Every structure is written in C-alpha cells, then in structure tokens.
Amino acid sequence: DAGVTQSPTHLIKTRGQQVTLRCSPISGHKSVSWYQQVLGQGPQFIFQYYEKEERGRGNFPDRFSARQFPNYSSELNVNALLLGDSALYLCASSTDSYNYGYTFGSGTRLTVV
Amino acid sequence: AQSVAQPEDQVNVAEGNPLTVKCTYSVSGNPYLFWYVQYPNRGLQFLLKYITGDNLVKGSYGFEAEFNKSQTSFHLKKPSALVSDSALYFCAVRDSGTYKYIFGTGTRLKVLA
Numbered sequence: 001d002a003g004v005t006q007s008p009t010h011l012i013k014t015r016g017q018q019v020t021l022r023c024s025p026i027s028g029h030k031s032v033s034w035y036q037q038v039l040g041q042g043p044q045f046i047f048q049y050y051e052k053e054e055r056g057r058g059n060f061p062d063r064f065s066a067r068q069f070p071n072y073s074s075e076l077n078v079n080a081l082l083l084g085d086s087a088l089y090l091c092a093s094s095t096d097s098y099n100y101g102y103t104f105g106s107g108t109r110l111t112v113v
Numbered sequence: 114a115q116s117v118a119q120p121e122d123q124v125n126v127a128e129g130n131p132l133t134v135k136c137t138y139s140v141s142g143n144p145y146l147f148w149y150v151q152y153p154n155r156g157l158q159f160l161l162k163y164i165t166g167d168n169l170v171k172g173s174y175g176f177e178a179e180f181n182k183s184q185t186s187f188h189l190k191k192p193s194a195l196v197s198d199s200a201l202y203f204c205a206v207r208d209s210g211t212y213k214y215i216f217g218t219g220t221r222l223k224v225l226a
Binding site: 004031033035041042043044045048050055056058090092101102103104105106107109 | 147
C-alpha cells in the first residue's frame with residue numbers, strides 16, 4: 001500500500017505569492033492533519049480534517065486555509081507568503097478522528113525568497 | 114495547557130549500549146503520549162504510543178517507552194543501540210479536547226560505532 005503522499009516535494013516561492021500543497025492519505029484513512037516544521041523545531045499543528053469537516057485549527061493566521069475532498073485527499077493553501085513561512089509542511093493521516101498514531105508523509109519543503 | 118519537554122538537545126551513546134531519550138509532559142486529564150522518529154529530509158515515523166494500560170509500551174524497531182505517572186515522564190528506551198538509530202526523536206502529547214498533537218522540540222540521537 002502507498003503511504004501518505006505529498007506534492008510537490010520542494011517548492012520555491014516569492015514573498016507575496018500564494019501556494020497550494022497537496023496530500024493523499026493512506027487508503028481508508030479519513031482523517032488528515034497538517035503541520036508546519038520550521039528548521040530546528042518540532043512540528044506545529046495547523047489543521048485537522050475528518051470526513052471533510054474541519055475538526056481543529058492551530059494558531060496560524062487566516063492566510064492559511066485547507067480543505068478535504070470527497071476522496072479524503074487534502075490541500076493546504078497559504079496566501080501572501082512571508083519569509084517566515086519557509087518550512088517543511090507535513091501531512092499526516094489516520095484511521096479515526098482521535099488520531100491514535102498518525103502516519104506522516106515526507107513533507108513539502110517550502111522556501112520563500 | 115498541555116505541553117511536552119525534551120530536556121536534551123542531543124544524546125550520544127555507543128553502539129550496543131542501552132539508550133534513553135527523555136520526555137516529560139504536562140496535561141490535564143489522561144495523557145495520550147507518542148514517540149516519533151525523523152530521519153534527514155523525511156517525515157516523521159510513528160514508533161509507539163501510550164493511551165492506557167501497561168506502563169511499559171513496546172513499539173517499532175525494538176524501542177519501548179515507560180510511562181511514569183508520578184514523575185509525568187514518558188522516556189524512550191532501547192536495550193542495545195544501533196548506528197542506524199541515529200536520528201531526531203520527537204515526543205508528543207495529544208491535546209485533550211482537541212485533535213491536535215503537541216510536539217516537543219526534539220532530541221538528536223547519535224549512536225557512535
């Protein structure tokens with residue numbers, strides 16, 4: 001079985017631009033979560049979706065948004081990019097809404113210049 | 114607020130020796146605790162979790178963790194370290210009443226041949 005897949009793997013954007021990151025969960029997993037990992041730090045929670053509904057949101061500005069599609073894949077959108085948005089963005093999927101153990105993708109490395 | 118602390122930025126251990134990576138937590142209610150490992154340029158891999166039950170939890174790759182309620186600790190252990198165990202290790206707690214995980218700052222484990 002394929003694991004959690006994220007695309008693209010690397011991305012370079014200019015300040016002020018918009019970016020969309022994509023995630024496909026493991027087959028059968030209905031919960032998808034997004035985390036931001038800045039270099040040298042632990043991952044920070046951005047969003048969690050379960051059955052296409054937003055179930056949780058972290059302390060991120062409204063420039064960050066996400067959605068989950070009927071096939072349970074998900075997109076994370078970031079508008080008006082800032083240099084500080086440069087990070088590894090991780091998607092994780094789980095079989096249930098309580099996330100008793102995520103499976104993470106390899107992440108998308110976003111660099112904002 | 115829930116939190117986890119990983120007091121050591123780096124742990125060095127000789128191959129074949131036992132290893133311990135420390136984690137302490139602060140939660141209200143029952144703790145849901147996790148350990149993840151991250152290899153360079155990769156996402157996080159799930160090692161083990163404590164939800165309820167036995168205080169000694171066995172996980173992947175020979176790792177185990179001991180839940181100690183009185184000391185609010187959840188230390189990761191392995192009886193005999195391998196060079197291939199060298200990686201970044203994260204402790205996490207599920208934030209009760211929400212769907213997010215709170216990660217520690219990570220501990221870099223270096224196993225020396």
